[in-house]
Amino acid sequence: xxxxxxxxxxxxxxxxxxxxxxxxxxxxxxxxxxxxxxxxxxxxxxxxxxxxxxxxxxxxxxxxxxxxxxxxxxxxxxxxxxxxxxxxxxxxxxxxxxxxxxxxxxxxxxxxxxxxxxxxxxxxxxxxxxxxxxxxxxxxxxxxxxxxxxxxxxxxxxxxxxxxxxxxxxxxxxxxxxxxxxxxxxxxxxxxxxxxxxxxxxxxxxxxxxxxxxxxxxxxxxxxxxxxxxxxxxxxxxxxxxxxxxxxxxxxxxxxxxxxxxxxxxxxxxxxxxxxxxxxxxxxxxxxxxxxxxxxxxxxxxxxxxxxxxxxxxxxxxxxxxxxxxxxxxxxxxx
Ligand SMILES: [Fe+2]
Numbered sequence: 001x002x003x004x005x006x007x008x009x010x011x012x013x014x015x016x017x018x019x020x021x022x023x024x025x026x027x028x029x030x031x032x033x034x035x036x037x038x039x040x041x042x043x044x045x046x047x048x049x050x051x052x053x054x055x056x057x058x059x060x061x062x063x064x065x066x067x068x069x070x071x072x073x074x075x076x077x078x079x080x081x082x083x084x085x086x087x088x089x090x091x092x093x094x095x096x097x098x099x100x101x102x103x104x105x106x107x108x109x110x111x112x113x114x115x116x117x118x119x120x121x122x123x124x125x126x127x128x129x130x131x132x133x134x135x136x137x138x139x140x141x142x143x144x145x146x147x148x149x150x151x152x153x154x155x156x157x158x159x160x161x162x163x164x165x166x167x168x169x170x171x172x173x174x175x176x177x178x179x180x181x182x183x184x185x186x187x188x189x190x191x192x193x194x195x196x197x198x199x200x201x202x203x204x205x206x207x208x209x210x211x212x213x214x215x216x217x218x219x220x221x222x223x224x225x226x227x228x229x230x231x232x233x234x235x236x237x238x239x240x241x242x243x244x245x246x247x248x249x250x251x252x253x254x255x256x257x258x259x260x261x262x263x264x265x266x267x268x269x270x271x272x273x274x275x276x277x278x279x280x281x282x283x284x285x286x287x288x289x290x291x292x293x294x295x296x297x298x299x300x301x302x303x304x305x306x307x308x309x310x311x312x313x314x315x316x317x318x319x320x321x322x323x324x325x326x327x328x329x330x331x332x333x334x335x
Contacts, residue, residue, distance in 0.1 A: 036223045037102060039101075040084070041151055042243045044089035044288075044290055057173070058173060060177070060292070066132060077169055097138070097335065099150045102151050112319075117316055118196065131155045139305075142192050143187030174259055177294055178246060183231075184228065185232055185240055186234070187233030190234050204223070206306075207277070217233050227277035240335050241334050242283060244281075245295065246294075246295060247295065252296065253295075260284050269330050273321045275317045277297075281293055
């Protein structure tokens with residue numbers, strides 16, 4: 001048996017893998033750079049720690065994994081990492097930073113070089129310097145938010161056993177999402193931040209909205225085969241619009257609305273459905289004014305998924321498909 005012919009003295013496998021990137025992680029062992037896996041955690045400021053603890057455990061239904069003097073760390077019941085949300089006591093509300101998780105420690109140096117080559121200084125965060133978190137890199141986005149890539153978040157385990165697990169946990173309280181899903185930020189120049197995420201961080205653009213002049217004002221970006229892991233909407237640099245938790249079913253979104261209304265939580269929009277992502281959603285505010293969302297549905301984009309484009313005249317349906325209009329509070333309130 002003869003294998004495929006060699007061309008130009010190169011292995012026939014060489015062209016098949018052209019463009020893939022390898023790093024040397026151990027002597028004689030090459031490893032494919034997997035890059036960014038998923039949203040790891042969002043760190044926000046709150047004005048009342050006890051109120052935040054009560055709301056995020058009893059209404060949102062998260063578990064507290066650790067407390068320090070001025071911070072509380074929360075996780076969802078089906079997550080095994082130390083936290084997906086950290087709140088820090090401050091006199092104002094807003095975003096401290098957010099982090100995405102990479103597959104391997106080598107990915108940090110890979111992205112450190114790329115981010116610095118793109119003109120953004122990168123700071124190394126040592127293992128243990130941040131609570132619950134291993135070695136990380138930290139940098140400021142072109143849109144002003146502080147972002148981290150983290151290779152190792154301490155494993156604290158979930159409520160679900162890894163051996164013979166049941167399909168549900170019987171004693172959950174509140175909305176109780178199984179995991180965090182995505183985050184939405186503002187950027188003055190959406191094309192600039194979308195290019196940073198696609199060209200430097202290897203995200204894929206799933207959907208965009210172009211205004212009447214053809215200028216990109218909304219960009220949805222993914223790394224984990226879902227409609228978005230992060231999205232940017234034109235608005236003030238540095239601002240957070242919302243972070244969102246996953247629910248497994250549309251009926252869980254309706255149940256979330258019941259729980260929110262019962263607890264007197266201010267509902268912003270929904271339950272309703274997005275045109276962008278095709279997801280089912282409800283938006284609401286935590287007691288200090290940070291917008292939360294719980295979300296389900298949507299499609300599953302493969303890496304060759306073509307970008308979907310929305311136009312200005314369909315903006316209302318793009319954002320809220322049933323209502324067909326964008327309410328002013330949703331369009332203007334952020335932290
Ligand atoms: Fe969202």
